[in-house]
Amino acid sequence: MVAIGIDIGGTSIKGAAVTPDGKVLDVFSLPVDKNDNQDQTIDKLIVVLKNYLAEHHYDKSNVLGIGLGIPGSIDSPKGIVSYSNNLKWEDLHIVEKIEKELGIRAKITNDANAATLGEAKFGAGKEYKNLLMVTLGTGVGGGIVIDGKLYEGNEGKGAEIGHSVIVLDGRPCTCGRKGCLEAYASATGLIYDTKIAMEEHKDSLMWKVAEKLGKVDGRVAFEAMRQNDKYAKDVVNNYIKYLGEGLMNFFNVLRPDAVILSGGIANEGDYLVTLLDKYCRDRNFGYNCTPEVKILISKLGYDSGKIGAAALFF
Template sequence: MFAIGIDIGGTSIKGAIVNDTGKVLTRFAMDVNKNASGEDEVNRFCDVMIKSINDYDNSIKLEGIGIGMPGILDMDKGVVITSPNLPKWNGLHISKLISKRMGLPVYINNDANVATLGEARFGSGKEYSNLIMLTLGTGVGGGIIIDNKLYDGNKHMGAELGHMVIRVNGEKCGCGRRGCFEAYASATALIRDTKKEMDKCPDSLMHDVSKELGKINAKVVFEASRRGDKAAIRVMKRYVNYLSEGILNYCNIFRPEVVVLSGGVANEGDYLLDQVRHYLKNHKYGMKGSPKVELKVASLGYDSGKIGAACLVFE
């Protein structure tokens, strides 16, 4: 079986033909013109898609098209309600539009759920039936798989794992509340804390590292703490504590077999994961005597969204 998986972001739309073993056969992409209407942009992407299918193999039999995109969606009707990075797409009947142009059934879900599905079926989560995925980026996205099925709550509006409050009246979150996990465990939060610590510690190596990197990003604290900088180690420790406490909450609620981390911060790999594993072990994985929860880095990289979107079709 073959399907198309589409990953819509704020600056580009990426697509791929994927087979039902999770293999990407061909990729295509288009930059989004934010000043154009959603309808025009989707039509333009359909042109890209049609050309790519013909270039790859015009006799291929496609089962359908899956889409992952950020924002609030009516997934049953295939309508974009609001998408913060693509305001001109609000109200767009995206599934109907693509289905009509391509003559194929179209399925849509939010980007975090779709990436989770990809990792669960064909990535780091493929050996497990119960998993939590957390994407540590600008925000914290997440997805839940229970007994091999994506769980996203009533009207698909649940699984907002980034907006669990871990500190009442804490840091302000993008959602309007305070103290959310996202406000402590996202790359944005790590950078905020890094800058604060740098202001306090003019002698910290973090100043040199940020000059080497040309900016203050999440890598600054990892690199400086690897080199033994005390201020960076303090930032790291706080970050690990918050990230781990959040994960412990998910362990207690869902008792997954594995937690898969993705996003730029997760790419630090075992340097970060070992510290989180140590914390989880010291806190008995949530409850005394409860089973160990594996911690892994997502393995599909930038393809997880496209592969996961294709899974919407296969399932």
């Protein structure tokens, strides 16, 4: 038996068959055409899926279901994409449509939740029961696993940890509030701070690093810090402070066994973990006499979304 896991992104849709022990088989993908409306995109996906299932001899006798991870506001119990800013989808009854066309059960969840479930079941979190996943990319995404189960909140719309305020009346956030964790701890926030420091310090090594990379991205400050640039060190230490304080808020609420970091900034790997672990350790992981929280880097990378979407059926 397998489940089909599908990861829908802004530019492409990627899928695969996944076995109950997390093996990825028979991958497929299709581009998302920005000029298509939501019905056209889904129609194309259904055609690709029909061919894919036929080619690999998958049908309802050997497929447990089709799981989809979708960016945006997802009403998972009802199987409806309420709104996806990324894809410009609104009130899309995607589960009903896929089940009708393919005769196989379907389920959806938010893309961050899908990645969380993948990491929890088969990746960095498989030894732990209570987990927080934090995606440090363009925004700050979150996922929560309690007692081995994904916690999605009412209508599947919880775990939006990026939109918790860490600076009162701080930077404006995409959600309309001010001072959200996302505005500081996302790659976007880090790049913003990196650029300010670079403008203030024309002698910083960050200029050379950025020139080499051809742009200012989330790696510049970390790389210049490793080369002992004091201005970069300030930028990174500030970043760790924002991220650390944000995480400790959630440690105090959830007291997870571990937190898994993913997304672009998580590519800093052990270097990031060491800095963040020290920051949180110096502050007792948020509160006195509480168990420490293991800080881990995601293991499944870009496969986590597909695997997690399939795992909605395991």
